[in-house]
Amino acid sequence: MWDYTDKVKEHFMNPKNVGELKDANAVGETGSLNCGDALKLFLKVNENERIIDASFMTFGCASAVASSSALTEIIKGMTLDDAAKVTNDDISDFLGGLPKEKMHCSVMGQAALKKAIADFRGVEILAKPGEMVCECFDVTDLEIIDAVKQNGLSTTEDVTNYLKAGGGCGKCLDRIEEVIETAKATADNE
Amino acid sequence: MDVIYTDNNATTKVANEVIEEMLPYLGEFYGNPSSMYTFGDEVGKKIRQARQKVADLINATPEEIIFTSCGTESDNAAINAAISMYPEKKHLITSAVEHPAIKNLFSYLGDRKGFRVTFVPVDTKGRLDLDTLYNAMSEDTAVISLMWANNETGVIFPIEEVAQKAREKGILFHTDAVQATGKIPIDVQATGVDMLSLSGHKIHAPKGVAALYVKKGIKFPAFLIGGHQESGRRGGTENTVSIIGLGKACELAKENLELMNTQVKELRDYLESRLLSEIPATSVNGDTKNRLPNTLSIGFDAVEGESILMLMDRKGICASSGSACTSGSLDPSHVLMAMEVPFKSAHGTIRFSLSHYNTKEEMDVIVETLIPAIDKLRQMSPFWKDGKMI
The missing domain is CATH 3.90.1150.10 (Aspartate Aminotransferase, domain 1)
Known part of the structure; x- marks a missing residue:
């Protein structure tokens, strides 16, 4: 059984801001049914680019629901510029931490938020830079390198826990290992 | 709550009748069943009775029962015995829906030990693709292992039919009956399986005890080299209390x-x-x-x-x-x-x-x-x- 904090349990049992926001003017979606978790984030942003309301719909495990609920609580009242700085760690910290196997739930929250902000600003999210590594979960080498450097990851298992990369068919696990080595080597030189 | x-x-609740049966052997009767005095043989007698009860549940004879520590040990012992009995055969057959005890063992034998492994697929209802299975059988096949019933869906495989085909082709046949035992009738003689795994904690005995049936006449090599226990095939002092519990649980399973x-x-x-x-x-x-x-x-x-x-x-x-x-x-x-x-x-x-x-x-x-x-x-x-x- 997962060692969830009371805060995770509370946000799963009684999630805040559930459902479709009727007058939302920004939406961000991430994940899919096949992946096993998905999040649709709705924002209502005013003329000063301040988030005056937020809601979510989530398909996934308890920590996915709790992460979504936490995300909406964190960003309500923020300007888009401030919201753009929210990271997956902020979501995890808000919940008193997540089991490391569940960190991808907070990453999903951050990804949906980025997409919602881009949606509001009418910015098209371009094809991701870098080389595709995990096709199951659409993760590039640059994303893996970022995650490794930011979070001090060292094994393929860590990368799967954070980004889900390698958690589907598993064909890319060897490639992930190479990317981790590259990331470590460049980090050492920085 | x-x-x-x-x-x-x-896993299952340990039946009260099983606990009662075990308690004296956890306390008062601590003798070694192999000892040459009555105090030890009090335990030895109970172990013999337990072996008989396990055999009765699946219509085997007591000599055909080896006590083990878990279903995974039974499965591993059976498959390892099969491949060491036929060192020249390099092909194994199982299904795509086995418990990890078989699935991961067969993957290991395929990836690391040079075996060719056929994982027979199932259809959308979880039924075995018998054509693929029969076509895969060859003179090079050392053993076929199929679960009797699936742990997740409960779907029952046609064990008797496959065991007969295997016998015609002279291929050893093992079945993981951990889920089937105690839930549907099992008769090793009527079905003609060569080896069968069952586990105590799925039938209201405690965890940490299981059994492997090996048909008489199979030259089953020792897998724990040590004392004479389990006819020398699995040395080591018996888990007396749990074995006695398993015996009682098998008796109850038959009644229930x-x-x-x-x-x-x-x-x-x-x-x-x-x-x-x-x-x-x-x-x-x-x-x-x-x-x-x-x-x-x-x-x-x-x-x-x-x-x-x-x-x-x-x-x-x-x-x-x-x-x-x-x-x-x-x-x-x-x-x-x-x-x-x-x-x-x-x-x-x-x-x-x-x-x-x-x-x-x-x-x-x-x-x-x-x-x-x-x-x-x-x-x-x-x-x-x-x-x-x-």
Whole structure:
């Protein structure tokens, strides 16, 4: 059984801001049914680019629901510029931490938020830079390198826990290992 | 809080009769069954009786029973024995839906030990593809191992038919009967299997004790080299208390077999029909015409298993989900994937596995808990709108 904090349990049992926001003017979606978790984030942003309301719909495990609920609580009242700085760690910290196997739930929250902000600003999210590594979960080498450097990851298992990369068919696990080595080597030189 | 235990394919409550049978041998009678005095033989006698009771449950003889520590040990011992008996044969056959004790062992033998392994597929109902199986059998095949019944769906494989085909071709046949034992009749003589694994903790004995049946005449090599115990095939002082418990549990399992196929089956069917009729977009996984009487694998569209389990846990209900969200790997179980159960219901699959300790009132609590739980999760799901999947 997962060692969830009371805060995770509370946000799963009684999630805040559930459902479709009727007058939302920004939406961000991430994940899919096949992946096993998905999040649709709705924002209502005013003329000063301040988030005056937020809601979510989530398909996934308890920590996915709790992460979504936490995300909406964190960003309500923020300007888009401030919201753009929210990271997956902020979501995890808000919940008193997540089991490391569940960190991808907070990453999903951050990804949906980025997409919602881009949606509001009418910015098209371009094809991701870098080389595709995990096709199951659409993760590039640059994303893996970022995650490794930011979070001090060292094994393929860590990368799967954070980004889900390698958690589907598993064909890319060897490639992930190479990317981790590259990331470590460049980090050492920085 | 009262627990409603419907996870009997994971493990079972130790029967009170089993505990009573074991207690004196945990305390007063601590002698070594191999010793040359009456005090030791008090235990030796009980072990002999236990061996007889295990044999009786599957219509074997006591000499054909080896006590082990768990189902995984029985499975490993059987397969390793088979490949060491036929060192020139380099092909193995199993199914795509085995328990990890066989699945991972066969993958290891394929990846690391140079064996060619055929994983026979199943259809969408979890039924074995017999054509593929029969075509794969060859003179190079050392052993065929098939589970008697599946732990997740309860689907029963045609063991007698396959065992006969294997015998005609002179191929050793092992069956992992850990889930089937105590739930459906098992007769090793009538079916003609060569080796069979069963486990104590699935039939109301304690954890840490199991058995392997090896048909008389098979030149089964020792796998724990040591003393004379288990006819020299598995040395080491016996787990006396648990073996005595296993014997009692097998005796009870034989007595309760009819109960399992009447009362328990009716409870399962009652739970199944209520869930199907009272919760929309719900489907049963596996061949419902040929399934263990206690098992129900049921998928709820557009919601995720762990969330369902957590909401049931609040009411003390114990069950399993069909997907192990144990890491970034969110794939549904290999069993549901092999059956090509659609993702929309595979992620939301729950396995209920009953025993004769369950009651109709408990089934009602499960249904009354699940109706609002599934509704709550669907209200939250981006794949559900206006009462249906989008």
